[in-house]
Amino acid sequence: MELKNPSWEYIIWSYRIPKALTALLAGAGLALSGLLMQTLFRNPLAGPFVLGISSGASLGAALLIMGISLLGGVLSASLINDITLAIASSLGSFLVLFLVIGMASRVKDTMALLIIGLMFGSITAAVVSVLSYFTSSEKLQQYVFWTFGSVGGLSWSQLGILSTMVFVGVLLSIRTIKSLNGYLLGENYAQTLGINLRTSRYMIIVATGILAGSITAFTGPIAFIGLAVPHLTRQIFNTTDHRILIPAVLIYGSCILLLCDVLAQLPGQAAVLPINAITSIIGAPVVIWLLIRKRKMIF
């Protein structure tokens, strides 16, 4: 067998390596934003998408795929590609994020934010279903494929944008480590420790938005990683200190999503399974098993 096969080289350099890097970045970023949300809301069920970020992204994608086709048939075919999809979904997620930040300055109670995020999710889901009802089956299929999620198909330049965004998100999160540890006591106690609740809350929300928003824009929604990785990490590192938890979830999240991606593309198989399904099929039972073994999940 020839070692230097130009088509293999092309596949590896332009497809497989970017895909693996995307999986690493997306896994790390989603896991970190999940940790941020769980600590901010002090709720073990929180994940990167509780603020409506993924619903915003899916609204953007749905409007592009299905909405434009309702307006003009010829125009739509040329407009929809990977890049416009990424732009539309990031616009959607940032729109929702800014709305949530706007609300955050008005509500004093952080738990109210959680409910506002859920409500945004319901509104966008409703709009998406209205769009799906009127659209053609072909467009609907295209949208459904987007919701499957995929870490493949990113060019090196797109990967550059994604890694910059993830890097900024990680930096912002590192900046909030002290406040995050204070939040473990509850907001009132955090305030008596001299933490500025408003500033730290904004920083945590913006970091989550940048991480989860940009990742969802490029890969589509990827479930489970953000919710479960922080829990899995807490099982291994027996600590609540974010100085340890943040690097730990970054490493753990990237490993797990890469593993899921490997499983989604089993060797010798031509078909690639949707990554969004794999993360849940493999991940959810693992969490259930851990919980049954440990008997309790305390945030």
Added chain:
Amino acid sequence: MEDKKNISEAKPVLEVRDLSIGYHKKVVCENLSFLVDKGECTAIVGINGIGKSTLLRTLGNLQPPLEGDVCIDGTSMWEMSPNQLARRISVVLTETVASKNLTVQELVALGRQPYTNWIGSLNPIDREKITEAIELLELKDLRGKKCHELSDGQLQRVMIARALAQDTDIILLDEPTTHLDLFHKVTILKLLKSIAHSTQKTILFTTHEIEMAIQMCDKILILDGCTNPFNAPCKLIESASFERLFPSDTVQFDANTGAFRIQK
């Protein structure tokens, strides 16, 4: 004469002047004025809903006052930055910690946050203060335990240790003895008193255990909705201040025994 001597020698750490507290436009309690000296253990008593917790939350900067001023060592507390204030006042609330997954050691260490750098690293002084607090509250054997493994009394001691590690002039506690049995109530109160006297920290706490407070505290603030007297327990008994605390047809204060008696 004696007043003058007090002002010149032991300056009051906490000075509350014409304070009105409440929410939005609803005044809960007004005309509060009192001075607390260094190393004094003070109880705040009063009927349910009179504003004990509101007062404590106001003093702890968890809610703004409606009127009046509170000075710590002569500086108005609302002129201080959150971090400066966190070095002067620590608070133990009735609410439990959000993450019961914290270990005793971690929880007490969080008390050092006002002093640590941007990422929260502990230096030798921080470690020393944490160890001191843990030893003073006899928590050495519980260090590695998680909060959900502790009893109510143990958790209360941990919360006090955290406030102590914060190393502030003033410690505020909201009903530190609720949910505890008689033995643990007395233990906690004795502990507060000894902390105040040995470390010269000023301790203020709200309580419903008026009879215990009379026996153990240096000063008592009675919130009765009008004059709000503040004095040493024996002086308050002399001035018959406890009599006005509850409706006299239900419970009456007996000045001789320092206890309340149920009216049949």
